[in-house]
Amino acid sequence: xxxxxxxxTLNGEPREWSVYPNELLLNVLREQEFLTxxxxxxxxxxxxxxxxxxxxxxxxxxxTLAIACDGADILTIEGLxxxxxxxxxxxxxxxxxxxxxxxxTPDMIMMTRALLNENPQxxxxxxxDYLRGNLCRCTGYASxxxxxxxxxxxxxxxxxxxxxxxxxxx
Amino acid sequence: xxxxxxPNLANLPELRHIGKPLPRIDAMGKVTGATKYAxxxxxxxxxxxxxxxxxxPSAKILRIDVSKARGFPGIVAVLTADDLPGARVTTxxxxxxxTAKRAGTDAPILAKDRVRFMGEAIAxxxxxxxxxxxxxxxxxxxxxxxxxxxxxxAEAMQPGAPIVTEPDxxxxxxxxxxxxxDAAMKNADVIVEGTYKxxxxxxxxxxxxxxxxxxxxxxxxxxRVSTQVVEHFRSIAAALQLPQNKVHVMGALVGGGFxxxxxxxxxxxxxxxxxxxxxxxxxIYTREESLLAHCKRHPFTITHKTGVTRSGRIVAAQVxxxxxxxxxxxxxxxxxxxxxxxxxxxxxxNNVTVNACAVATNNTFxxxxxxxxxxxxxxxxxxxxxxxxxxxxxxxxxxxRINYAQAGDTTPNGQAFRGAVWLEECAQRAWxxxxxxxxxxxxxxxIGRGLASYMQSYGRITWFHDTSQAWVxxxxxxxxxxxxxxxxxxxxxxxxxxxxxxxxxxxxxxRITVYGxxxxxxxxxxxxxxxxxxxMSGNATYQAALAVRKTLAERASQHLECELDEIxxxxxxxxVKNDASQNMPLTQLIAICAAEGLPRANLSxxxxxxxxxxxxxxxxxxIWPDYTFGAQAVKVAVDTETGEVRVLKSAACHDVGRALNPxxxxxxxxxxxxxxxxxxxxxxxxxxxxxxxxxSFAEYLIPTASDIPExxxxxxxxxxxxxxxxxxGIGEPALTPMAxxxxxxxxxxxxxxxxxxxxxxxRVLEAIDKIETRFS
Ligand code: FES
Ligand code: FES
Numbered sequence: 052x053x054x055x056x057x058x059x060t061l062n063g064e065p066r067e068w069s070v071y072p073n074e075l076l077l078n079v080l081r082e083q084e085f086l087t088x089x090x091x092x093x094x095x096x097x098x099x100x101x102x103x104x105x106x107x108x109x110x111x112x113x114x115t116l117a118i119a120c121d122g123a124d125i126l127t128i129e130g131l132x133x134x135x136x137x138x139x140x141x142x143x144x145x146x147x148x149x150x151x152x153x154x155x156t157p158d159m160i161m162m163t164r165a166l167l168n169e170n171p172q173x174x175x176x177x178x179x180d181y182l183r184g185n186l187c188r189c190t191g192y193a194s195x196x197x198x199x200x201x202x203x204x205x206x207x208x209x210x211x212x213x214x215x216x217x218x219x220x221x
Numbered sequence: 222x223x224x225x226x227x228p229n230l231a232n233l234p235e236l237r238h239i240g241k242p243l244p245r246i247d248a249m250g251k252v253t254g255a256t257k258y259a260x261x262x263x264x265x266x267x268x269x270x271x272x273x274x275x276x277x278p279s280a281k282i283l284r285i286d287v288s289k290a291r292g293f294p295g296i297v298a299v300l301t302a303d304d305l306p307g308a309r310v311t312t313x314x315x316x317x318x319x320t321a322k323r324a325g326t327d328a329p330i331l332a333k334d335r336v337r338f339m340g341e342a343i344a345x346x347x348x349x350x351x352x353x354x355x356x357x358x359x360x361x362x363x364x365x366x367x368x369x370x371x372x373x374x375a376e377a378m379q380p381g382a383p384i385v386t387e388p389d390x391x392x393x394x395x396x397x398x399x400x401x402x403d404a405a406m407k408n409a410d411v412i413v414e415g416t417y418k419x420x421x422x423x424x425x426x427x428x429x430x431x432x433x434x435x436x437x438x439x440x441x442x443x444x445r446v447s448t449q450v451v452e453h454f455r456s457i458a459a460a461l462q463l464p465q466n467k468v469h470v471m472g473a474l475v476g477g478g479f480x481x482x483x484x485x486x487x488x489x490x491x492x493x494x495x496x497x498x499x500x501x502x503x504x505i506y507t508r509e510e511s512l513l514a515h516c517k518r519h520p521f522t523i524t525h526k527t528g529v530t531r532s533g534r535i536v537a538a539q540v541x542x543x544x545x546x547x548x549x550x551x552x553x554x555x556x557x558x559x560x561x562x563x564x565x566x567x568x569x570x571n572n573v574t575v576n577a578c579a580v581a582t583n584n585t586f587x588x589x590x591x592x593x594x595x596x597x598x599x600x601x602x603x604x605x606x607x608x609x610x611x612x613x614x615x616x617x618x619x620x621x622r623i624n625y626a627q628a629g630d631t632t633p634n635g636q637a638f639r640g641a642v643w644l645e646e647c648a649q650r651a652w653x654x655x656x657x658x659x660x661x662x663x664x665x666x667x668i669g670r671g672l673a674s675y676m677q678s679y680g681r682i683t684w685f686h687d688t689s690q691a692w693v694x695x696x697x698x699x700x701x702x703x704x705x706x707x708x709x710x711x712x713x714x715x716x717x718x719x720x721x722x723x724x725x726x727x728x729x730x731x732r733i734t735v736y737g738x739x740x741x742x743x744x745x746x747x748x749x750x751x752x753x754x755x756x757m758s759g760n761a762t763y764q765a766a767l768a769v770r771k772t773l774a775e776r777a778s779q780h781l782e783c784e785l786d787e788i789x790x791x792x793x794x795x796x797v798k799n800d801a802s803q804n805m806p807l808t809q810l811i812a813i814c815a816a817e818g819l820p821r822a823n824l825s826x827x828x829x830x831x832x833x834x835x836x837x838x839x840x841x842x843x844i845w846p847d848y849t850f851g852a853q854a855v856k857v858a859v860d861t862e863t864g865e866v867r868v869l870k871s872a873a874c875h876d877v878g879r880a881l882n883p884x885x886x887x888x889x890x891x892x893x894x895x896x897x898x899x900x901x902x903x904x905x906x907x908x909x910x911x912x913x914x915x916x917s918f919a920e921y922l923i924p925t926a927s928d929i930p931e932x933x934x935x936x937x938x939x940x941x942x943x944x945x946x947x948x949x950g951i952g953e954p955a956l957t958p959m960a961x962x963x964x965x966x967x968x969x970x971x972x973x974x975x976x977x978x979x980x981x982x983x984r985v986l987e988a989i990d991k992i993e994t995r996f997s
Contacts, residue, residue, distance in 0.1 A: 087261035088254025090476075092427045093508040097918035100427055128254030141252040145244055148884035151892055152711025153251030154427040154476030160252060182926040186918065188426050188477050189711050190888055191895030192926045193934075 062130025099185030278911025340514030409528025428476020472738030480589030640941030669970025679950025694822030727790030851875030864982030878942025897959020
């Protein structure tokens with residue numbers, strides 16, 4: 052098998068990877084980049100532990116070939132906080148203690164972030180539905196739902212303030 | 222801020238850190254992805270290992286040929302039973318001081334001439350790359366010859382059954398006799414009989430079993446592993462014939478345990494490979510491997526015969542229990558004891574006989590699982606309470622009310638309940654939180670409500686002579702270090718220690734660092750099992766922090782010229798209680814103490830109550846330090862056309878004594894309830910003729926975000942627990958009442974009972990059909 056060189060953006064930084072055609076994105080992230088926030092929970096797309104963002108959309112990295120990421124923009128939990136400031140979703144998970152063991156927390160946060168990118172004002176039913184593929188064995192999801200809805204509310208308030216400021220500036 | 226219903230009924234004093242849902246010390250790592258779990262560690266020159274496992278549930282091994290694997294490029298070592306003659310996992314129960322033979326694990330590390338369950342380990346392969354190690358299992362040739370097998374406990378008890386565990390497949394028996402159930406049964410107006418069955422289930426923690434082992438520069442075998450028990454270093458040493466001080470187990474934050482990481486998992490496989498290759502060796506179970514080859518919850522068949530008066534008073538109970546121990550003996554004897562001892566639940570029953578038996582079969586072995594037998598017992602006794610009510614045509618809540626135990630009443634073993642026994646309070650609040658009765662929105666939909674009360678011990682068996690140790694020390698800058706060998710499995714075990722210390726020494730949480738889960742570098746604190754860490758290590762830490770406080774306070778009282786008991790600590794400051802202007806910074810006091818050679822640290826040992834073993838004739842005697850009580854209520858909708866059950870609302874109310882961190886307590890309760898929901902409705906490790914038919918999350922279903930009902934969590938604080946500040950354990954109790962509450966709600970909805978968990982659509986339809994035939 053031949054390695055192939057690909058170029059991509061990882062957490063905002065340019066990267067060059069040399070990968071085998073059968074290498075999985077999850078393994079490259081964990082073993083070459085030492086980004087261990089994405090987890091192995093099942094390896095076959097049934098738990099969501101390996102969720103990252105690929106070009107802005109949530110993706111199961113255990114089912115994604117690294118070679119298919121040539122030119123892609125990948126975001127992992129490690130890249131979510133910007134300039135040392137937590138993302139609003141991370142803040143909400145912190146505030147609501149929306150974890151116990153924390154093993155699913157990176158994937159739950161990435162998934163919630165993706166949901167709020169798509170749908171800034173989800174209903175509780177929509178949150179449940181969106182997170183359905185991401186398993187958590189510890190929390191019973193209750194605190195995760197509280198955190199997700201709270202993050203949506205906080206982001207909406209921020210957006211409204213921002214819009215008001217822009218109007219004032221105009 | 223988390224909003225919780227936390228009525229302060231006992232009028233407990235408000236504290237500065239205790240009782241606050243403060244952000245946990247492990248929170249930042251978890252939300253940023255920085256937290257390292259055992260499988261996240263890598264080392265230079267590391268090998269990857271895989272286990273070759275048995276394809277058959279029962280077979281003789283005629284030949285194992287590893288020659289092809291040994292010669293394969295990239296393979297560094299192949300180990301079979303021949304490389305470790307006689308080595309067995311004989312897991313002692315960590316911390317048990319009793320020298321008599323314990324009934325813990327006794328299984329070969331690698332099978333030699335016989336396999337007893339599908340997935341049993343036969344060989345270990347260590348290779349340069351994981352992909353190569355995975356190929357090795359194809360390169361090892363094993364010739365099997367089928368061997369007679371037995372797959373149900375009832376069959377395994379028959380004379381002439383194939384023997385899985387010598388001499389007769391009986392793994393453990395408990396016979397508990399209190400009063401005279403036979404005689405009292407004659408005085409009953411009504412006798413109610415019922416049989417209830419539970420299934421194999423899997424812990425399904427999101428983090429599969431994982432670890433990495435290496436031999437350090439001093440020849441110490443060091444193992445970084447996801448475990449609830451770092452004290453397995455002793456069993457590992459025994460199995461590998463090393464001195465105990467040459468094995469060092471370092472835990473990591475555990476990605477879920479629930480009892481499944483209480484026994485040894487990967488430790489011996491990677492330990493052996495590391496000793497053999499002298500290189501670091503890593504192993505992570507695949508999900509399939511975890512589902513196939515690691516322990517499961519014991520299935521139980523429990524039969525109740527209860528004598529009651531017309532007015533609803535229980536006068537006698539006879540309970541039989543039969544549990545499937547699987548192919549090897551791990552913690553079955555103790556799981557069985559928990560079940561037997563809680564056979565009649567939190568009710569006053571003066572005449573009880575319990576006969577419990579655990580039997581070996583060629584199924585996957587069973588061992589600890591959150592609730593540890595007491596959960597299976599609750600599934601039975603709480604359904605039985607509803608059946609009694611049905612027979613008497615009474616409200617199930619009324620039957621419970623009449624029979625609830627009070628402080629001073631005793632368990633079947635004769636152990637008296639102490640402290641607050643808020644059974645009725647909890648049941649009432651949980652029930653009320655369900656709200657108004659709902660009407661079904663279609664004729665084929667039926668709505669039902671169900672309740673379950675429970676009791677669950679916290680702390681270990683008192684004849685285990687359990688202890689925990691913690692070290693608390695102040696640094697010169699006023700920051701604090703806690704060292705305590707507690708494995709943190711996600712319940713906030715380490716955070717609890719920080720919160721207790723913050724309260725005692727008046728130092729904010731962010732100034733505290735906790736080192737835990739290390740068998741060599743942190744004082745041994747015992748297992749994170751049996752809902753014991755808050756109680757045991759919490760108390761050890763509390764004692765250590767108090768000792769430090771005492772030295773500091775004595776010195777401060779001289780300096781501030783006041784009485785000792787007038788000194789208080791808060792916000793990094795020492796001050797006089799009624800005159801806060803009289804104060805000094807904590808750092809100044811520390812500097813004085815350091816200059817005078819006064820200790821600023823303390824190592825403390827906390828000792829649980831010690832008792833003798835049970836009376837061998839009737840199993841009378843104390844078994845646990847204390848109990849947690851509570852209740853779970855649910856409202857369900859049953860689709861009578863499809864048999865599908867949906868939980869619409871769930872309300873839990875537990876007396877946790879004192880919620881040291883209400884957010885963490887709520888997390889335990891909500892998470893436990895969700896696991897209970899899975900237990901009731903969907904989870905089932907289907908082992909048919911020894912073959913697991915559910916080896917992935919596509920077949921083994923656990924609750925998702927869309928299965929979870931609207932949830933209400935009510936935390937009561939009686940302040941009467943044995944933990945610091947009156948806290949009681951809540952880890953296991955949270956799960957226990959959910960499954961029977963759902964079973965009762967379904968029976969309420971459809972007017973018939975499904976007595977076998979899980980309540981699948983097929984079983985629900987079958988129960989409905991039975992009533993229809995009865996009336997047609
Ligand atoms: S590890 Fe990718 S979905 Fe489970
Ligand atoms: S917090 Fe443990 S799996 Fe979600």
